[in-house]
Every structure is written in structure tokens, then in C-alpha cells.
Amino acid sequence: MAGPTSRRTVLGAAVAAAASAGALTSLSGAAAAPPSSGRAKAPAPLIDNHFWSSYTDWRSGGAAGTKAVAGRRPGVVIAAPAGLTEYTDPHTGTKASWEYAAWISPVHRSPVPATEVIASWNAHTPAGTWLQVELGGTYSDGTRTPWFVMGRWAAGDGDIRRTSVDDQSDGRATVWTDTFSIDDAASGLRLTTYQLRLTLYRKPGTKLTPTVWRLGAMASDVPDRFSVPASVPAGPARELPVPRYSQNTHVGQYPEYDNGGEAWCSPTSSQMIIEYWGRRPSAADLAWVNPDFVDPQVCHAARFTFDHQYEGCGNWPFNAAYAATYPDMNAVVTRLSSLTDLENLVRAGIPAITSQSFLKEELTGAGYGTAGHLMAVIGFTADGDVIANDPASPGNAAVRRVYRRAEWETIWLRTKRYNASGKVVSGTGGVCYLYWPDQPTAAQRRALAAVGIR
Known part of the structure; x- marks a missing residue:
């Protein structure tokens, strides 16, 4: 009921393969611990959220033509364009030139070596502007991913058609519409660090700019489970x-x-x-x-x-x-x-x-x-x-x-x-x-x- 189901079916299959082959899992999905006479260890986290949203955050990244702006809702905007590029919209065939500037986040080392990462952003894109979010990182074997496009987005639809990008894979991970996913989680391969690259676009010769207030991602390693144990209600109705x-x-x-x-x-x-x-x-x-x-x-x-x-x-x-x-x-x-x-x-x-x-x-x-x-x-x-x-x-x-x-x-x-x-x-x-x-x-x-x- 969420529209086309083929993408979610394939994505979900990758989620379902998140546990390594042969791992012993409990009903809650946590790996079973060996007997121990010492203090019980806390279960490893399965989910990590990390977002950049403060003035300090925006000043901490790498800037190519962007600047941080303070205020009630700090953000990042175009200061002076880093260059000019052409983009042909695959959904309209329209080819247009755009000034651009970029911001690259600091490297985030997730406490959850991840099988999946989903990015989110909060932004204002006035007519004549749009943005692109990309993800790049390091695998647990030390090799690097390419930059994967996680979305090309505008609040409106008069300049570009907002779009995901299909057919992105390096043979080790794939982007399924909006989700980076390790292809073979049973191999033990995980994404251990990542960065997000934000590119802001505007019509040439204007002073327009997108403003991005929040950018980040959820990284997770949720293991195989057909069921979960029933929880106890947490409080009053x-x-x-x-x-x-x-x-x-x-x-x-x-x-x-x-x-x-x-x-x-x-x-x-x-x-x-x-x-x-x-x-x-x-x-x-x-x-x-x-x-x-x-x-x-x-x-x-x-x-x-x-x-x-x-x-x-x-x-x-x-x-x-x-x-x-x-x-x-x-x-x-x-x-x-x-x-x-x-x-x-x-x-x-x-x-x-x-x-x-x-x-x-x-x-x-x-x-x-x-x-x-x-x-x-x-x-x-x-x-x-x-x-x-x-x-x-x-x-x-x-x-x-x-x-x-x-x-x-x-x-x-x-x-x-x-x-x-x-x-x-x-x-x-x-x-x-x-x-x-x-x-x-x-x-x-x-x-x-x-x-x-x-």
C-alpha cells in the first residue's frame, strides 16, 4: 500500500539478511552471549542516529562555496558558487545550467557498524534552487565506497523533478531508492564510517540559495527475526x-x-x-x-x-x-x-x-x-x-x-x-x-x- 512494492521487497530482503550466517539469535534479535560469571554486558546497539543541525556543526564541515549562518535555526547556504554545471533532468529532458556550492560533513564513525543507512534532510528550496545529498564511507575491511546519491530534491517541482537515482552499486552495497544497503550482510561486511556531501544549486546570476537546517542519517544493523518477544505496556493510556x-x-x-x-x-x-x-x-x-x-x-x-x-x-x-x-x-x-x-x-x-x-x-x-x-x-x-x-x-x-x-x-x-x-x-x-x-x-x-x- 506504499505504492510500487518491488523496491521495498528487494530492500527488505537486504534487511532480512542483516545477521551473519550461523549467528545464534534470540527472539529479540540480539546475539546470544556465552555463559559468564561476570557482570552481564549490555547488548550492542542496533541503531545510530547522527544529525548536523547547529551553527557549530555547519562550521565543522568542509565548505566549497558554502557558509554557515547563525540565528534561531542555524543552517548552511551558498556564499559564493564553487562552479557552474549542467544538469539534464531525466524525467523532463530539460537541460539547464546551475551554479553550485558544496558542504561535506565531518567523518562520522557510527557506534553501529551498519548494514543500512538512510539519510534525512530539512531544507528550504525557493523556486530556482534545489539540492543533492550523497553518502560516502569506509567499509569494515578499510576500503572506500563511491559517492552514492541519496536524493535530488526540491520542495517544488518547477525547476527539477525530485528524484531518487537507480542502478547505484559498487558490487558490495547498493542504494535501493532511499536506502544504502550492504549486498551480503552474511559476509560480515559493514559500513563503519560515513560522510554526507550536500550540494546546493541555484540559477546562474541570482542571489538565491537553498538553506539546509538539518542533515544526517540513521545507520543500523538489525538482525534476522520473524518475531519479537511481547513487551510490557509502559504506562497509562x-x-x-x-x-x-x-x-x-x-x-x-x-x-x-x-x-x-x-x-x-x-x-x-x-x-x-x-x-x-x-x-x-x-x-x-x-x-x-x-x-x-x-x-x-x-x-x-x-x-x-x-x-x-x-x-x-x-x-x-x-x-x-x-x-x-x-x-x-x-x-x-x-x-x-x-x-x-x-x-x-x-x-x-x-x-x-x-x-x-x-x-x-x-x-x-x-x-x-x-x-x-x-x-x-x-x-x-x-x-x-x-x-x-x-x-x-x-x-x-x-x-x-x-x-x-x-x-x-x-x-x-x-x-x-x-x-x-x-x-x-x-x-x-x-x-x-x-x-x-x-x-x-x-x-x-x-x-x-x-x-x-x-
Whole structure:
């Protein structure tokens, strides 16, 4: 239900191969430790989030024509272009010249030698500008990766078509739309360090510039697991007042943006959370939408998250970047280690958008099965069951669902599953989007910091 499924199926297969062959794993996915009479060692972390967002961060990188800017939201901008280049848009055939400048992050040595890395960015790209994010790093055997393009992005679509880049591989790792993934995790090969290269583009002869406020990545090494042990509810019931929108009221709308309906679960979920935080597109923003269509803001979200290479709205970082175009909003793509982490965020007032796949009979009350779907988790009952705004509903009134805790926990956190034919296929291993305002409460700041988001 996240649009084209072939990309997520292949990506998930790489996730499912994350554990080395022959490794003994527990139900939680952690490697079993040998008997010891000493103090038990803490389990190795599976997820590392690292983001550059402060004035000091932007001054610490390597600059080629960029500069750091201070203020309430420090960022990086074009100072003096480093050069001129031509770009032919593969989706329009338009060839144009662009001035550019670049910023390269310091080397980040992840405490999690990674099988996967997903980048996120928050930026303003006025008309006449766009940006590109690349990832490069070092493998555990000391060899280097090439620079992989993680996205070419603009908030609008008047200058370039925002796009991922297919067919990127060095024979050891591949970029699947938005995710760097080790090809053979069972070999033991991992990515141990990485840098992000940010290139900013503008029309020649102008003073325009993108401004990037946040750039970083989630690195992970989530091992094979078909299930996870049931967790204990973390606290009292809480439900957040998140608006409810159905993707299915948009079936057949805007074929150029993947035709509405089941393909729009990601932007529909994004729009629900954006509006929870009090942001929404203006009437002028929505003027292009057919006035006969209900909830035009969902159409807007679909258009402005659409990846023209993937041919769908399910590009994870593009959804986060869209959310961050609204005033004073932050957004990242990450993984969470447990349902308890998600409970703590929700109870602090931060809903999440989660990615999962399942058979119809694996999630009581859903009424459907899916190879990939996004929904918004907005609360927990007193018994710890999951309250979700599930856009795969016949109408807005039916969007709120309560799903059994153990069932939902399994379908979200596992990396392997069986499809209807009995074939082993993939799960996403706890992927979610987190959106929050620039000035969170103290409790919200603590909850974000507890999952490595600062």
C-alpha cells in the first residue's frame, strides 16, 4: 500500500539478511552471549542516529562555496558558487545550467557498524534552487565506497523533478531508492564510517540559495527475526488528537502522482501528523487541486512527496523533507528498537508514522494484507494496545483503529515474514518517520533524545 512494492521487497530482503550466517539469535534479535560469571554486558546497539543541525556543526564541515549562518535555526547556504554545471533532468529532458556550492560533513564513525543507512534532510528550496545529498564511507575491511546519491530534491517541482537515482552499486552495497544497503550482510561486511556531501544549486546570476537546517542519517544493523518477544505496556493510556484522513477517498485521483488510493498511504499519514502540529497548506497552495476533491491537502502532500524515479509517494526521506517545509518543523527517518520507545514518544506528545507489512490474518481488525504500508500511531490504550490512524480505511470516520499490541509489535519490528504463498519475504524492522516542532516541550525533547534524536 506504499505504492510500487518491488523496491521495498528487494530492500527488505537486504534487511532480512542483516545477521551473519550461523549467528545464534534470540527472539529479540540480539546475539546470544556465552555463559559468564561476570557482570552481564549490555547488548550492542542496533541503531545510530547522527544529525548536523547547529551553527557549530555547519562550521565543522568542509565548505566549497558554502557558509554557515547563525540565528534561531542555524543552517548552511551558498556564499559564493564553487562552479557552474549542467544538469539534464531525466524525467523532463530539460537541460539547464546551475551554479553550485558544496558542504561535506565531518567523518562520522557510527557506534553501529551498519548494514543500512538512510539519510534525512530539512531544507528550504525557493523556486530556482534545489539540492543533492550523497553518502560516502569506509567499509569494515578499510576500503572506500563511491559517492552514492541519496536524493535530488526540491520542495517544488518547477525547476527539477525530485528524484531518487537507480542502478547505484559498487558490487558490495547498493542504494535501493532511499536506502544504502550492504549486498551480503552474511559476509560480515559493514559500513563503519560515513560522510554526507550536500550540494546546493541555484540559477546562474541570482542571489538565491537553498538553506539546509538539518542533515544526517540513521545507520543500523538489525538482525534476522520473524518475531519479537511481547513487551510490557509502559504506562497509562494516552491518545493524541491527530486528524483522520483516508487514502481511499482519493482512488483514481492524479494518475501522474500514482493514482491515489492505496499508493498514497505515506503522504496521507504525513499530512495527518503535520496538521496535528498545527501546520497545513494555504488556500493558495491548494489552488491547483480539483475543487471537487475532498481533503485537497492530501493531494498536495502526494504531489510534493512524489519521487519521479520510484514513481510513487513512498520515498521515506522525501516525506520527511516535505514535512519540514512547514514553518519551524523538523523531521527524520529512523528506526526504533522497541514498542516501548514508541510509547514513550507518544506519551510525550509525539506521534509517529510507521512502516509495516503483513497478511490479513496477522493483524486483527485491519481487514486487509499488504506488502508495505504506512500508518500513524497516535496512542495506546490502558492495556497497551496500539491506537493508529490507518489511512487504509473506506473513509475518514473509519481511520481510527485499535490493534492488538503483540500482533502490531511483531509486524512492525520483524525483518522477515512469510507471504501468502509461504515464501520468506521482508519486514522493515521498526522504520518510522518522526516530525516535531522546533521548540518541543522538555518532555518531548527527552523522549527524542532517548532514541538518539537531538
